[in-house]
Amino acid sequence: MTPSCAHGEATSVVVVPGWRDSGAGHWQTLWADRVPGAIRVVQDDWITPTRNAWVTTLENTILAAPHPVIVVAHSLGCIATAHIGATAAARVRGALLVAPADPERRAVLSDFAPVPYAPLPYRSILVASSNDPYCPVRLAGAYARAWGSEFVRLQNAGHINVESGHGEWPLGWALLQSLAGEQGAAPGAGWPAETAVPLRSAA
Numbered sequence: 098m099t100p101s102c103a104h105g106e107a108t109s110v111v112v113v114p115g116w117r118d119s120g121a122g123h124w125q126t127l128w129a130d131r132v133p134g135a136i137r138v139v140q141d142d143w144i145t146p147t148r149n150a151w152v153t154t155l156e157n158t159i160l161a162a163p164h165p166v167i168v169v170a171h172s173l174g175c176i177a178t179a180h181i182g183a184t185a186a187a188r189v190r191g192a193l194l195v196a197p198a199d200p201e202r203r204a205v206l207s208d209f210a211p212v213p214y215a216p217l218p219y220r221s222i223l224v225a226s227s228n229d230p231y232c233p234v235r236l237a238g239a240y241a242r243a244w245g246s247e248f249v250r251l252q253n254a255g256h257i258n259v260e261s262g263h264g265e266w267p268l269g270w271a272l273l274q275s276l277a278g279e280q281g282a283a284p285g286a287g288w289p290a291e292t293a294v295p296l297r298s299a300a
Contacts, residue, residue, distance in 0.1 A: 106164070106165065107163075107164040108164050108165055108166060108167050108190055108277065109134055109135075109136055109162040109163055109164040109165070109166045109167070110128075110129075110132045110134070110135040110136070110166070110167050110169060110273075110277075111135075111136050111137075111138065111155075111158055111159060111162060111166045111167070111168050111169070112125050112128065112129045112135055112136065112137045112138065112169045112170075113138045113155060113168055113169065113170035113171070113174035113175075113177060113178055114137070114138065114140075114143075114171060114172075114174055115170075115171045115172025115173040115174045115175070115196075115198060116143065116146060116172060116173040116198065116205075116206060117143050117144065118140075118143045119171060119258070120259060122259045122264050123171075123258060123259050123263075123264075124258075124263055124264060124265060124266035124269055124270075125137075125169065125171055127264065127265055128169065128270065128273070134163075136158060136162055136166075138154060138155055138158050138174070139154070140154055141154070144205075145205060146173060146205070146206065146208070146209070147208050148177070148180060148208045148209045151173075151177045151209075152177050152180045152181055152182075155174075155177050155178065155181055155185070156181050156182060156184070156185040159181070159185040159188050159189065160184070160185055160188065162188070165188050165189070165190045166188055166189055166190065167189075167190055167191045167192070167193070167273075167276060167277055168189055168191070168192035168193070168194075169192075169193050169195075169273060170192060170193070170194050170195065171195045171196055171257070171258070172195075172196050172197065172198045172231065172256065172258075173198040173200070173206060173209065175194040175195070175196075175197035175198065175223075175240075176197060176198055176200060176209045176212055177209070178192060178194065179212060179213045179217070179240075179244065180209070180213060183218075186217070186218050186219065187218070189218075189219045190219060190220075191219055191220045191221065191222075191276045191277070192217065192219060192220075192221040192222070192276075193221070193222050193224070193269070193272055193273050193276055194221055194222065194223045194224070194240075194244075194246060195223075195224045195257050195269065196224065196225060196226060196229055196231070196232065196237075196256050196257040196258070197223065197225065197232055197237055197240055198231050198232055199231060199232040199233070199236055200212065202231065202232070203231075212240065213243075214240075214243035214244075215243070215244075216243070216244060216245040217244045217245055217246065220247075220276065221244060221245070221246040221247070222246060222247045222249060222272055222275075222276055223237065223240060223241040223244065223246035223247070223248050223249070224249040224251065224257065224269065224272065225237030225238070225241075225248070225249070225250055225251070226250075226251045226252075226253065226254035226255055226256070226257055226261075227250065227251065227252050227253055227254070228253050228254070228255060229254075229255060229256050229257070230255070230256060231256055234250060238250070249272065251268075257269075
């Protein structure tokens with residue numbers, strides 16, 4: 098069963114991994130198996146990414162999805178999402194952007210710089226950690242302000258991945274459910290009830 102909007106519009110969840118992909122125990126992998134009809138973006142080169150290739154693959158995935166999409170991105174996947182063009186962005190109903198990367202901190206990711214600082218044309222929630230080794234939390238907050246994202250700041254959560262102890266990650270799942278609910282996706286198969294999570298502005 099695909100989550101459906103209040104007005105009868107179904108949505109597809111598109112999972113967007115970051116640099117080096119997300120492994121077997123990563124919350125993105127677990128969620129992709131849990132959400133009915135979820136689509137996982139598969140890049141040709143996970144090790145030496147280029148912006149054009151990654152963004153093109155992401156755009157094609159969004160455009161090929163059977164329904165308008167909710168993006169679930171991690172790390173460099175967040176930056177790739179910010180780079181997508183207007184045609185693909187028009188099919189996005191919402192985005193959960195977790196632990197965004199700073200492409201200027203690592204030469205292998207530099208093709209993704211500069212990061213777009215234009216408001217995203219859909220609702221988004223950005224989650225960042227106070228001690229993420231790949232992106233200072235102040236920069237993540239700047240992304241959130243520029244993109245118009247609601248900002249969730251976690252304390253000492255690392256890169257919010259398997260290495261930092263985030264497997265199933267119930268908090269993130271609740272945020273995704275909140276985002277889907279705002280878009281009218283009714284909890285049902287694949288959307289078990291969770292405790293509501295308060296959001297705060299990046300300001």
